[in-house]
Amino acid sequence: MVNVEHIGIAVKNFGEANALYFKLLGVEPYKTEFVESEAVNTSFFKVGGTKIELLEGTTPDSAISKFIEKRGEGIHHIAFEVEDILAEMERLKSEGFTLLNETPKKGADNKLVCFVHPKSANGVLVELTQEMK
Numbered sequence: 001m002v003n004v005e006h007i008g009i010a011v012k013n014f015g016e017a018n019a020l021y022f023k024l025l026g027v028e029p030y031k032t033e034f035v036e037s038e039a040v041n042t043s044f045f046k047v048g049g050t051k052i053e054l055l056e057g058t059t060p061d062s063a064i065s066k067f068i069e070k071r072g073e074g075i076h077h078i079a080f081e082v083e084d085i086l087a088e089m090e091r092l093k094s095e096g097f098t099l100l101n102e103t104p105k106k107g108a109d110n111k112l113v114c115f116v117h118p119k120s121a122n123g124v125l126v127e128l129t130q131e132m133k
């Protein structure tokens with residue numbers, strides 16, 4: 001794992017949350033992006049060498065909508081950047097982690113991503129990200 005690529009935060013109201021994080025961090029999001037496959041609106045704020053990703057579910061069965069329903073708003077996942085996502089997926093599988101997708105999928109911000117089940121990582125949903133070349 002190279003670094004903490006981003007921390008994902010589940011929010012109810014995307015517009016209000018973006019305004020609040022602008023006040024908190026003192027920077028505008030450098031991009032917002034709708035990710036259809038995950039049914040989420042996302043925005044990214046640069047903070048030092050890492051990023052904060054705000055996520056709003058766009059359908060009731062989006063992972064973000066379900067998370068907020070069950071646990072309320074808050075930190076949803078930690079994303080680690082990796083150089084070779086296929087190799088990291090194999091390594092984590094052989095170490096006994098439960099992967100939530102068997103093949104990398106297209107995430108936000110030009111990345112390939114894979115999620116690790118929170119039940120296999122001390123209650124933390126982990127995302128692996130690899131820059132798409």
Ligand SMILES: C[C@@H](C(=O)O)C(=O)SCCNC(=O)CCNC(=O)[C@H](O)C(C)(C)COP(=O)(O)OP(=O)(O)OC[C@H]1O[C@@H](n2cnc3c(N)ncnc32)[C@H](O)[C@@H]1OP(=O)(O)O
Nearest residue numbers: 008035038063066067076100107108113115118123124125
């Ligand atoms: C676009 C992008 C990007 O950066 O590129 C993104 O981040 S997309 C981010 C949105 N996409 C995703 O998260 C995709 C991967 N996520 C998933 O596949 C799902 O959300 C799961 C993590 C499997 C959870 O699904 P679901 O809630 O339906 O399953 P479940 O009811 O069986 O929940 C299993 C247990 O995990 C807990 N649980 C659910 N979500 C959790 C989370 N984010 N962190 C920690 N624990 C979590 C539930 O409360 C429950 O605990 P108890 O059993 O104790 O009640």
Ligand SMILES: [Co+2]
Nearest residue numbers: 008053079127
């Ligand atoms: Co993410």
